[in-house]
Amino acid sequence: VIEAPEDDINEVFTYIVNTAFDKLSQYLVEHKSFDMNDEEEKAIARAIYEHAIQRYSENDAKAAKEMFLVLHHTIDHKGLKDAMMIHAAAVMSGMGFDDFIDNLVDVGDVDPNDPLALFIQSFVQPNDILLTMYAKYVQQGKEELKVLEKDKDA
Template sequence: MSKDKELKEKILKAQQSGDIAALYVLEQQAHESFDEETLQGFYANILDLALEKLTQTLEEHRKMDMNEVQDFATLRALYEYAIEHYSAGKTNDAAALFEVLSGLSNDEKFSNALKLHWIAAEEKISFDDFLDRVADLEATQRAGTFYISEFQQEAQKLLDTMKDKGIQA
């Protein structure tokens, strides 16, 4: 069996079982094997599964657990989706997604970081300005998180804005 065919079977099996984490494990192989169109389909499937899991989580009135592999992978997929909107200049959509995500996890650091993302998008701070003036990408890289988790002093202004709007961070 060819490597591509074997990879596609693994992906199909992970999709059928709703295993987002397994799909992320296969991500590097997908990048090496697939053309751009197939790769877009791969990510669309991850997003579809994450949105299903989001709906299920909201219906169950529970928080996602960062220590649970599927919840972690779901939060990552939804975060990447929100960042995609933000980087495309869709600040309203991004802000709405960040707001939902900030309340979705039991991880306080993640929730607080997403509140900063949310208020930045809400305040119409461009994604590039967010990266340049608010986020601390080097510290985030050292922290090893999948999301922007470390921030510069400029973030304090956003926190003050949040407090003025009655948002608890």
């Protein structure tokens, strides 16, 4: 695929993203979380994450925020959940993608052996401090996610 024409690569990428969003939709309806120990579910979450990062880098704050919040809601890994909320809070605060990478992400603290290394989860401050610093946006994000919990017990 790497040496394929750009149109073919885009077609494969579109298929992967569409498949990931289909699975995400199913999981939201079923109130199911992504198991980060399951390779397929990790790949689905990663595809959604990469799409969210792309949206963020292209200044589509609304779409990026919504995807980071949904990932926070659907990932079953505490550190990754917190990282997704930090992503969403940064977007909600108006921080641009370049500032996020340059000022919030600790690019030197990435463990290449971590199976979740493709998700940004290393920051210049500990997660709990960042979540406290962004408490207003964290609360706003949690309020927006309540709609996904509404019919859970119905």
